């Protein structure tokens with residue numbers, strides 16, 4: 569019984585992992601952050617990918633995966649894209665498009681409601 573429970577818990581965890589979380593793990597695993605930054609904000613001339621269109625990012629990654637680059641500089645991306653599966657690209661681009669900077673969210677918590685303070 570205990571074993572069955574453990575089994576179920578393990579599997580429910582696997583299935584519960586969202587595309588966003590998988591994309592985030594891949595981003596770290598594949599060391600994409602070394603050029604695109606820990607917060608996908610871009611580093612120096614390496615482009616930011618956070619909150620960018622899923623469609624466009626998908627197009628770019630598939631383009632690189634086919635070993636196509638429009639500029640010499642983009643050729644740098646080919647080695648990082650060739651081994652990505654369609655699912656990897658889907659997870660990564662979901663992570664980019666939906667990216668939320670958790671630290672910022674906590675720092676600038678605008679849920680404080682000052683309604684009614686304007687009359688003083």
Ligand code: HEC
Pocket residue numbers: 595598599600601602603604614615617625628629639641642644645648649660
């Ligand atoms: C060695 C540095 C480097 C690493 C590591 C790297 N990239 Fe890039 N990435 C680049 C460069 C350079 C470009 C092209 C910038 C340009 O268009 O001039 C680029 C472009 C991109 C673009 C297209 C952005 C745009 O504005 O067109 C995407 C999407 C992207 N990278 C995703 C990834 C992902 C996902 C990973 C990890 C699997 C990764 N990159 C790892 C350097 C890197």
